[in-house]
Amino acid sequence: MNSIVKDMALAPNGHDKINWVKNFMPVMSAIEKEFSQSKPFAGKKLAMALHVEAKTAYMAEVFKSAGAEVVLTGCNPLSTQDDVAAALVEDGITVFAKHACTAEEYENFIERAIESEPDIFIDDGGDLVNLIITKHRDIIPKILGGSEETTTGVYRLHALEKRGELPFPMIAANDAYCKFLFDNRYGTGQSTWDGIMRTTNLVVAGKNVVIAGYGWCGKGGAMRAKGLGANVIVTEVDPIKAIEAVFDGFRVMPMAEAAKIGDIFLTLTGDKDVITEEHFAVMKNGAVLANSGHFDVEINIPQLEKMSVSRKTVRHNIEEFLQTDGRKIYLLAEGRLVNLASGDGHPAEIMDLSFAVQFFSCAHILHNHSKLQNKVYLMPEEINKQIAEIKLDSIGVKIDTLTDEQRAYLGL
Numbered sequence: 001m002n003s004i005v006k007d008m009a010l011a012p013n014g015h016d017k018i019n020w021v022k023n024f025m026p027v028m029s030a031i032e033k034e035f036s037q038s039k040p041f042a043g044k045k046l047a048m049a050l051h052v053e054a055k056t057a058y059m060a061e062v063f064k065s066a067g068a069e070v071v072l073t074g075c076n077p078l079s080t081q082d083d084v085a086a087a088l089v090e091d092g093i094t095v096f097a098k099h100a101c102t103a104e105e106y107e108n109f110i111e112r113a114i115e116s117e118p119d120i121f122i123d124d125g126g127d128l129v130n131l132i133i134t135k136h137r138d139i140i141p142k143i144l145g146g147s148e149e150t151t152t153g154v155y156r157l158h159a160l161e162k163r164g165e166l167p168f169p170m171i172a173a174n175d176a177y178c179k180f181l182f183d184n185r186y187g188t189g190q191s192t193w194d195g196i197m198r199t200t201n202l203v204v205a206g207k208n209v210v211i212a213g214y215g216w217c218g219k220g221g222a223m224r225a226k227g228l229g230a231n232v233i234v235t236e237v238d239p240i241k242a243i244e245a246v247f248d249g250f251r252v253m254p255m256a257e258a259a260k261i262g263d264i265f266l267t268l269t270g271d272k273d274v275i276t277e278e279h280f281a282v283m284k285n286g287a288v289l290a291n292s293g294h295f296d297v298e299i300n301i302p303q304l305e306k307m308s309v310s311r312k313t314v315r316h317n318i319e320e321f322l323q324t325d326g327r328k329i330y331l332l333a334e335g336r337l338v339n340l341a342s343g344d345g346h347p348a349e350i351m352d353l354s355f356a357v358q359f360f361s362c363a364h365i366l367h368n369h370s371k372l373q374n375k376v377y378l379m380p381e382e383i384n385k386q387i388a389e390i391k392l393d394s395i396g397v398k399i400d401t402l403t404d405e406q407r408a409y410l411g412l
Helices: 008-022 026-038 054-065 082-090 103-114 127-135 137-142 151-162 177-200 216-227 239-247 255-261 301-306 348-371 381-394 404-410
Strands: 045-049 069-073 094-096 120-123 145-148 170-172 208-212 231-235 264-267 288-291 308-315 318-323 328-332
Touching: 008 054, 008 082, 008 348, 026 054, 026 348, 026 381, 045 054, 045 103, 045 127, 054 069, 054 082, 054 348, 069 103, 082 094, 094 103, 103 127, 120 127, 120 348, 127 137, 127 145, 127 151, 145 151, 145 348, 151 170, 170 348, 177 216, 177 264, 177 288, 177 328, 177 348, 177 381, 208 216, 208 255, 216 231, 216 264, 231 255, 301 308, 301 328, 348 381
Parallel strands: 045 069, 045 120, 069 094, 120 145, 145 170, 208 231, 208 264, 264 288, 288 328
Antiparallel strands: 308 318, 318 328
16 A cells, blocks of 8 residues: 655654654563564554654554554644654555645545554544444454554443444553553643643743643643642542542632633543633633643634634634634644644653553454454553563662562462
């Protein structure tokens, strides 16, 4: 299959980016060293719908070293880095991805990856699974299973399973400890504020920052905002998470109240219509809106545009919505993932753990698919511990071990 990327002349810069992150992904390097010899994925085709950037690129190369034929496409129109895409094509990986592609191109690129007839796939957000089920059911018998990277996609998988419509086994990589404890919290927290700050060049200290959703991503966003000196307000629909936010030292209130006093709003729920016209109507002049949920539906942009006098770009990745009363509301990165559309995504050291989870999830599918039902599975706990042990060793950290007597006392 012929790749579709923006410009192959960009490849040298893409290689530099990939080589840079390799230095900070020791777990993936250890996996590559081990499995480039045994090549467990030899003869298998792997399709990936992920953010096409340097860390993802290195994972694609590790799978290729392990014997897989890899096809990569994007999972967000604004997160593809064209130079990285070109570099991967030079390295023998098929890529269908362009930065700022249209909605039609985006879907077509995913369909091209599906048409490669993968044995195993990795999805991020659920668009690949959705297109297989709705438009490409003919390839389902060949599919051994897949793995899902993010919270939104896992929600969609559980809905399919509940309806009896999931046609192959899936591993919820997002729900593995070595993924959500670090990626969703520390990765999202840091990369989101990287994206907001580099885009706006505004101070965070002293501002009222409204965090919508206090799951693991919300915890990370709130923690980093607090560290930057913000006054953090959390909005939630889950009473348990709301109590947790209170005990973590944050104010908790409904969005209708937070909208009146917030300076920066950050949505991280995975749901739609978190901020709507009733909230826009009472926001301060100069309020900044950003999203780190997977899809651009958390902030209701059509409603904001409809109630605005004008909409214009005032700075790269910042749109100004002028209200009838003269207030200006600013939207970052078209309401898409601000950490990737306006930044470089999660730090390499974080994705080192997440992509190790993905590698072993796919390996688990490869070796156990005949035993698995069409359900959503968690990655086995022993693999989480194996990944953590490799990571600790790579950073020179030693830990205690239980004696035989201690293990017996705990019934292990």
